[in-house]
Amino acid sequence: MLAALLYGQEDLRLETVEDPTPAAGEVVIRVGAATTCGTDLKVWRRGGHARMLKPPTLFGHEAAGEIVAIGHDVTHWKVGDRVVANNSAPCMTCFFCKKVEYSLCQNLLFNNGTFAEYLKIPAAIVQHNLLPIPDALPDALASMTEPLACVLHGAARSNVKSGDRVVVLGDGAIGLMFVAALAFGQGEWCNQPSTVSGQPFAEVILFGGSDQRLELGKTLGAVKTFNYRQVENVPALVKELTEGWGADVVIEATGVPSVWEMAIACARPGATVNLFGGCPRDTSITVDTERLHYSELTVKGVFHNTPTYVRAALKLLASRALPFEHLITEQQPLAQLGQVFEAMKQRKVVKVAIAP
Structure with missing residues (x-):
């Protein structure tokens, strides 16, 4: 089969490799669509990822397709089933899994190789994070289950309340997904009721560097958007927009240390x-300890997803309640x-659907 392999920094090669065959508990899918991701871009530019992969390796982690082969001991699945597989699965037995903190699993299994004609799904993912695709949902949209699951996990951990003013820093696919999830939360990611139809759950202010993406942010529910290149002082502007207080919640979605510091500066007390x-x-950042303490800030990192949010993400995509199709440019x-x-x-693009 034809497949993409990452060899190092910006060294991506298309090669012919052997078709995968499933071992016990595994399945192989024919990739219908594989979507690109900002994480893929970072890994490509940096030449690897500390946790997800080490070159040389098959590349890509978002895909949907059809089962073409099944290994021994696989039940509940058959050849021809349309499925989406998360790119990871927790072990369910380690210290963190026993505490139901699955994104911290010490044995978290990652699977790569979606930019290919076929993809083998490891047994742990088949068992915990392989889901059937509803008939009306196209493969390209279904393949976005993994990043949306990460966003729903992040949204749930952000303490957002109805009517909160939320600043999102970053207009990549993840930032734009946060805009939609927070502006029109469907109750999937929080312990609060679903919003009244057509009414925003939170007031989202989006900062980014692309006017085109910022317009897309408005389509996805942002009440205000700003190109940071045209803003002299982002935290000062945020305070101006919030009666001098700062945002109730700030989401940093760029992975740039200086923007981490900016995110903290945009936050109100509490x-x-x-x-x-x-x-x-x-890399590291500098934090004003006096402000952190006396303003009672909650500063947290949120990583990856869990099986609960994988299912919530697919359900939300299948509902077509939010226009995520606009992310595929x-x-x-x-x-x-x-x-x-x-x-x-x-x-020049947000997400691209790759067809093998």
């Missing part, structure tokens, strides 16, 4: 700051993957 974007390894064949990553680097 706010929650979700440092969601993963920064490069061995192009569809391209696998042969164009190199050009797609160059376009992502130049921020």
Whole structure:
């Protein structure tokens, strides 16, 4: 089969490799669509990921398709089933899993290789995070289950209340998904009732660097958008927009250390700051300890997803309640993957659906 392999920093190659065969408990799917992700872009630019993969390796982690082969001991699935597989599964037995903190699982199994004609799904993912795709949901939308699950997990951990003013820093796909999830929360990610139809749950203010993406942010529910390149002082503007207080909740979705610091500066006393974007390894930030203490800030990192949010994400995508299809700006064949990553680097596209 044709597959993409990452060899190092911005070194992505299309090669012919052996078709995968399933071992006991595994399945193989024919990839119908694999969507690109900001994490893929970061990994491509950095040449690896401390937890998810080490080059050389098959590449890509969002995909949906059809089961074409089943290993021994696989039940409840058959050849021909349309499925979406999360890119990971918790072990269910370690210290953190026993505390139902699945994103902290010490044996978290990651699976890569979606930019290919076929993808083998490990047994743990088949058991815990392989889901049937509803008939009316296209593969390209279903493949966004994994990133949306991460966003719903992040939203649930952000202490957002109805009517809160939320600042999202970052207009990539993850930031834009946060805008939609927080502006029109469907009750999937919080312990509060679903919003009244057409009424925003939270007032979301989006900052980013692309006017085109900021317009998309408005489509997804942002009440105000700003190009940070045209703003002299982002925290000062946020305070101006909030009667001098700052945001109730701040979501950082860039993975840039200086923006982590900016996120904390945008928060009001008593706010929650979700440092969601993963920064490069061995980086650090400076925090004003007096403000952190006396303003009673809640500053947290939120990583990845859990089986609960994987299911919630697929349900939300299938409902078509939110226009996530706008995030897919192009569809391209696998042969164009190199050009797609160059376009992502130049921020010409948001998400691209790759068809093998």
